[in-house]
Amino acid sequence: MSAPTVRRSDLRFRIGLNLRAVLGRAYPRVIGANREPSWIIFEGILPLLGIAAYVFIYQSFGTAALANAADPAAVAQVLANTNALVASVVLGGTMVAFWLNVLWSMASQLYWEKEIGNLQLYMMAPMNRMALLGGMAIGGMFMTSVRAIATLVAGVVVFGVVFQIVDLWLLLAVFFVTLTALYGLGMMFASLYLLWGREAWNLSALMEEPIFFSSGFYFPMGGLFRIPGWGSAVAIAGSIIPAGLGLDAMRQLTLGPTAFGGQLWVFSVPVELELLVLLAVVFLILARYCLAYLETLAKREGKLTSRHQ
Amino acid sequence: MNTYWSTFKTAAWLGWEMDSNWTEPWLFLVYSVIKPVAGAFILVLMYFVFTKVGNVQSQALFDFMYVGNAFFIFVGTTLFGTFQVIQSDREWYQTIRYVYMSPISFYVYILGRASSKIAVATFAVAITLIFGVLSLNVHLGLSLDAVPLLIGSLALGLFVLLAIGVTLAGCTFLMARHTQGLAEAIPGLFYVFCGVLFPLSILPGWIQPVGRAIPLTYWFDITRRLLLAGTPLDTGLAGYGDAQIMGLLLVSSVVFFLLSLGVFRLGEHLARKAGKIDMLTSY
Numbered sequence: 001m002s003a004p005t006v007r008r009s010d011l012r013f014r015i016g017l018n019l020r021a022v023l024g025r026a027y028p029r030v031i032g033a034n035r036e037p038s039w040i041i042f043e044g045i046l047p048l049l050g051i052a053a054y055v056f057i058y059q060s061f062g063t064a065a066l067a068n069a070a071d072p073a074a075v076a077q078v079l080a081n082t083n084a085l086v087a088s089v090v091l092g093g094t095m096v097a098f099w100l101n102v103l104w105s106m107a108s109q110l111y112w113e114k115e116i117g118n119l120q121l122y123m124m125a126p127m128n129r130m131a132l133l134g135g136m137a138i139g140g141m142f143m144t145s146v147r148a149i150a151t152l153v154a155g156v157v158v159f160g161v162v163f164q165i166v167d168l169w170l171l172l173a174v175f176f177v178t179l180t181a182l183y184g185l186g187m188m189f190a191s192l193y194l195l196w197g198r199e200a201w202n203l204s205a206l207m208e209e210p211i212f213f214s215s216g217f218y219f220p221m222g223g224l225f226r227i228p229g230w231g232s233a234v235a236i237a238g239s240i241i242p243a244g245l246g247l248d249a250m251r252q253l254t255l256g257p258t259a260f261g262g263q264l265w266v267f268s269v270p271v272e273l274e275l276l277v278l279l280a281v282v283f284l285i286l287a288r289y290c291l292a293y294l295e296t297l298a299k300r301e302g303k304l305t306s307r308h309q
Numbered sequence: 310m311n312t313y314w315s316t317f318k319t320a321a322w323l324g325w326e327m328d329s330n331w332t333e334p335w336l337f338l339v340y341s342v343i344k345p346v347a348g349a350f351i352l353v354l355m356y357f358v359f360t361k362v363g364n365v366q367s368q369a370l371f372d373f374m375y376v377g378n379a380f381f382i383f384v385g386t387t388l389f390g391t392f393q394v395i396q397s398d399r400e401w402y403q404t405i406r407y408v409y410m411s412p413i414s415f416y417v418y419i420l421g422r423a424s425s426k427i428a429v430a431t432f433a434v435a436i437t438l439i440f441g442v443l444s445l446n447v448h449l450g451l452s453l454d455a456v457p458l459l460i461g462s463l464a465l466g467l468f469v470l471l472a473i474g475v476t477l478a479g480c481t482f483l484m485a486r487h488t489q490g491l492a493e494a495i496p497g498l499f500y501v502f503c504g505v506l507f508p509l510s511i512l513p514g515w516i517q518p519v520g521r522a523i524p525l526t527y528w529f530d531i532t533r534r535l536l537l538a539g540t541p542l543d544t545g546l547a548g549y550g551d552a553q554i555m556g557l558l559l560v561s562s563v564v565f566f567l568l569s570l571g572v573f574r575l576g577e578h579l580a581r582k583a584g585k586i587d588m589l590t591s592y
Binding site for chain 2: 051065217218261
């Protein structure tokens with residue numbers, strides 16, 4: 001057999017192949033998007049308006065509270081609480097960007113690729129499918145970071161939010177572990193969505209507001225635990241989505257543990273970081289299993305590439 | 310006229326089937342209700358958290374916010390239901406070339422497709438309001454005399470929304486696959502500027518004129534005036550009488566209808582010229 005036709009399977013070759021696949025799949029997300037500059041408006045600027053609405057709600061509450069504040073200490077307390085809640089919205093807004101990217105550009109992506117006819121090409125290519133999903137995740141994170149940064153900058157510059165970073169390295173650790181867990185969940189969903197067919201799109205739509213609510217995107221998640229009865233159940237369910245615990249930890253690290261009188265935090269930051277690491281590992285392993293199951297099913301039933309099912 | 314009506318009916322039926330036939334009817338009903346109710350619950354929790362840490366309660370502010378949010382369901386759903394048609398037919402189902410070539414009004418086809426979403430939104434708004442009254446102590450005070458005015462304002466509000474939606478649809482002829490971004494961004498625009506969740510007076514002074522220039526601001530205001538009769542809040546539009554607001558809504562409906570016709574035709578013309586009617590974009 002001549003050299004080019006020998007099928008190489010050594011570790012070095014496989015690592016190189018998969019790294020190229022990661023880069024190859026991340027590339028169109030970054031470069032392709034930049035060839036269509038209108039995304040900056042849709043992804044970077046306009047979504048800020050939705051977040052601004054939530055900021056103005058807290059400011060309207062704050063205005064009502066200030067009208068009742070009699071002494072300077074009470075005024076200072078209202079202002080501090082309003083700032084902390086607005087900051088919570090801004091941080092939640094950055095995480096909304098990543099969650100929507102996970103839903104619409106990770107979880108739904110394999111289904112979308114099937115619909116437009118690319119999936120069979122992916123299935124035939126020699127790389128590991130995890131490398132494909134990893135490339136999607138890295139490209140998606142890069143694109144979404146622009147929107148997240150725009151949200152943070154708007155929070156500080158436009159809404160005058162004051163952050164007091166307690167521990168920068170811990171904050172970065174929490175942020176990246178949260179993203180890993182989130183995109184791990186997205187990778188797992190990508191396979192499941194493909195199996196679920198047309199319901200997938202509706203499932204993604206269903207996982208917007210209910211998740212924003214149960215994971216405390218726009219308010220400290222501890223508020224749910226303060227509601228007797230159903231509140232704790234909803235919060236525990238919401239904690240399965242890594243954004244909930246990640247946001248709680250990031251809020252503690254950027255607002256200080258004494259914000260809101262320290263009443264509205266779920267766990268301490270180290271405990272939340274441990275839970276997030278656990279979630280990341282579990283989701284990545286489950287993603288691998290789901291993909292393997294998907295490949296088996298593809299070979300067995302041979303209808304994986306049938307569109308509109 | 311018969312062709313228009315027949316197109317509208319068929320498109321409405323098609324829209325309904327596309328929206329609902331992926332699951333059982335009961336699951337579709339649950340699905341249609343969970344999203345808006347969860348959206349309302351976000352506001353409930355925001356209010357709850359503020360009352361906990363700020364020791365302040367304002368039922369009037371909560372009612373204002375809750376009713377505004379309930380009616381905002383119409384905005385998100387109607388706009389999305391209208392402007393997503395072109396991109397879903399073009400990129401997802403890849404059927405736009407067949408529909409476009411058929412001897413129908415594409416404008417009416419889009420309105421028909423949107424109408425099924427409006428029907429579902431009406432159900433979701435009703436459920437959200439009933440839930441608010443029964444479980445969250447929202448005080449609705451609609452008098453019988455005000456019902457015709459409420460229906461009239463609702464019809465005009467929906468007409469404006471459809472016109473804005475078709476205007477955007479005209480733009481989507483030329484856009485890449487950004488429907489999801491639009492779906493999030495455009496309602497966000499109205500969410501902030503129209504005083505949906507907070508009185509217009511909360512906005513910085515230089516933004517308030519923007520809100521006053523958008524017809525939906527007046528629709529939300531008159532809806533709340535009728536449903537929350539006697540609310541003590543200053544909404545920033547106290548100087549306008551009911552008749553003035555209805556007049557403004559009527560005029561803006563006509564203006565936006567004409568604008569939608571113009572923008573839709575322009576978008577269509579430019580897309581045909583550039584060969585983009587059935588383009589596929591993906592990354």
